[in-house]
Amino acid sequence: GDSVTQMEGPVTLSEEAFLTINCTYTATGYPSLFWYVQYPGEGLQLLLKATKADDKGSNKGFEATYRKETTSFHLEKGSVQVSDSAVYFCALIISGGSNYKLTFGKGTLLTVNP
Amino acid sequence: NAGVTQTPKFQVLKTGQSMTLQCAQDMNHEYMSWYRQDPGMGLRLIHYSVGAGITDQGEVPNGYNVSRSTTEDFPLRLLSAAPSQTSVYFCASSSPDRGHKTQYFGPGTRLLVL
Numbered sequence: 001g002d003s004v005t006q007m008e009g010p011v012t013l014s015e016e017a018f019l020t021i022n023c024t025y026t027a028t029g030y031p032s033l034f035w036y037v038q039y040p041g042e043g044l045q046l047l048l049k050a051t052k053a054d055d056k057g058s059n060k061g062f063e064a065t066y067r068k069e070t071t072s073f074h075l076e077k078g079s080v081q082v083s084d085s086a087v088y089f090c091a092l093i094i095s096g097g098s099n100y101k102l103t104f105g106k107g108t109l110l111t112v113n114p
Numbered sequence: 115n116a117g118v119t120q121t122p123k124f125q126v127l128k129t130g131q132s133m134t135l136q137c138a139q140d141m142n143h144e145y146m147s148w149y150r151q152d153p154g155m156g157l158r159l160i161h162y163s164v165g166a167g168i169t170d171q172g173e174v175p176n177g178y179n180v181s182r183s184t185t186e187d188f189p190l191r192l193l194s195a196a197p198s199q200t201s202v203y204f205c206a207s208s209s210p211d212r213g214h215k216t217q218y219f220g221p222g223t224r225l226l227v228l
Contacts, residue, residue, distance in 0.1 A: 032215065043204055044157075044219040089156065093215050100145045100164065100208055100215055101172065104156040 002027050006090045006105035013080055013112050021075040021108050023064075023090035031092040033057075033066055033073040034102070038087040047075075047088070051095065080112045115140050118220035120205050126226045127195040135190040135223050137205030145208040145215070146188040150174065150201040151222075157204065163188055195227045 007022040025031060032051045036044040048057030053068035062077045073090060090105040121136045139146065147162035149172075159172030163182040177199060179191040188207075192199060202224050208217040 034216075036219075043221040044206075046216060046218070049216060093217075095215070100147065100162060100217075101159055102147075102157075102206075102217055106154060106156040 002031070002092060002094065002101075002103045004090050004092055004103055004105040006088075006108055008108070010109040010111060013110070015082055015112055015114050016079045017112075019075070019077040019080045019084075019110070021088055021090075021110070023073045023075065023105060025071050025073065025090075025092050025103075027071075027092055027094060029094040032095050033064070034091045034093070035062070035064055035073070035075050036089040036091060036104075038089065038107070040086070044089065080110070082112045082114050085110055085112045117141065118205055118207050118218055120203075120220035120223050122223060123221070124224045124226075126228065127192075128228055129196060131195050132191070132193050133195065135192075135203055135205075135225075137188045137190065137220060138186050139188075139205075139207040139218075140186065141207060141209070141218070142185060143207035143209045143218075144185070145217075146182065147172070147206050147208075147217070148178070148180065148188070148190045149204045149206065151204060152201050160190065160203075192225075195225075197227045199225065200227045201225060 004025045034049045035047040037047045048059040050057040050066035056065045064075045087107045089107045118139045148160040149157040161180040163169045205220040206217040
């Protein structure tokens with residue numbers, strides 16, 4: 001079946017540090033890939049997405065590139081801020097057809113200290 | 115647009131009680147789903163619906179019922195609450211979005227079963 005594996009947390013960084021959160025996947029079909037962010041006490045918000053190989057999703061300074069050859073979708077940000085402290089979820093969905101099931105990784109807690 | 119709304123935000127139940135978690139969306143999305151979020155488990159799909167009158171089970175459907183009488187509403191019913199159902203519940207909706215199925219989440223309902 002489909003699965004998403006993301007790096008174990010928690011991750012603690014100082015402000016302005018570089019962030020990488022690794023995400024790899026296995027999929028039964030051709031997936032679209034997503035990063036969702038959950039700020040404390042809130043629901044999930046779509047951070048970025050990529051729908052085909054070599055696409056780069058970007059938003060709020062975060063980037064992730066869809067790498068089909070390595071089945072990866074690592075999240076990066078060049079300079080994190082305290083306000084980026086949140087839980088980050090990598091997810092996939094199989095494109096096309098009638099399957100709408102999102103498969104999530106377990107989430108990575110990021111804490112950014114001033 | 116209000117997007118996806120959920121009520122209540124918090125609820126405490128006693129074992130054996132029943133309740134309905136409400137979910138509504140005003141984006142005319144065909145697809146709606148319910149997830150539960152538990153520590154270290156990511157999000158797991160409970161039930162989903164691809165349109166009014168059509169529902170199906172996800173990964174963890176036991177103890178939950180759903181119905182979809184309108185496009186806008188997708189309530190989740192707990193018939194006899196158990197402590198194992200203590201969790202945070204998220205509703206999501208999606209349109210085909212040119213085949214890429216981006217899902218939008220509500221703010222969540224925190225449920226404690228004593």
